[in-house]
Amino acid sequence: MTMRRVTRNRRLSPEEAEKYRKIRQQVADELPELVARHHERMAAREQLDQVFEQLRCARQDKGLSLADLTRLSGMDRSAICKLETGQRPNPTVQTLMRYAEAVGKRLVLTLADA
Helix, strand or coil, X not given: XXXXXXXXXXXXXXXXXXXXXXXXXXXXXXXXXXXXXXXXXXXXXXXXXXXXXXXXXXXXXXXXXXXXXXXHHCCCHHHHHHHHHCCCCCCCHHHHHHHHHHCCCCCCCCCCCC
């Protein structure tokens, strides 16, 4: 998304100027929290990507093709491929468990303080 400057051909009224000043201040106040939440989500995403990579390596270490994993897990080949490449960013725990069991692993979840 590109940003462009908007120019006006008239001056803002004092009420309009105050309205926009308040909006800019609200954005400035909320921005640090939004950025921090974004970084937390990205860190969680990186952890999930590591799980996908571990599952893919486990499949390859066992010498299993995607077709073999489809047969063992009952999952669709395209779904497996999307998991491994990160194109499916929000898999269910059930899906991850099925994949892990098919490659001889088990999924372990941990709860941590935020």
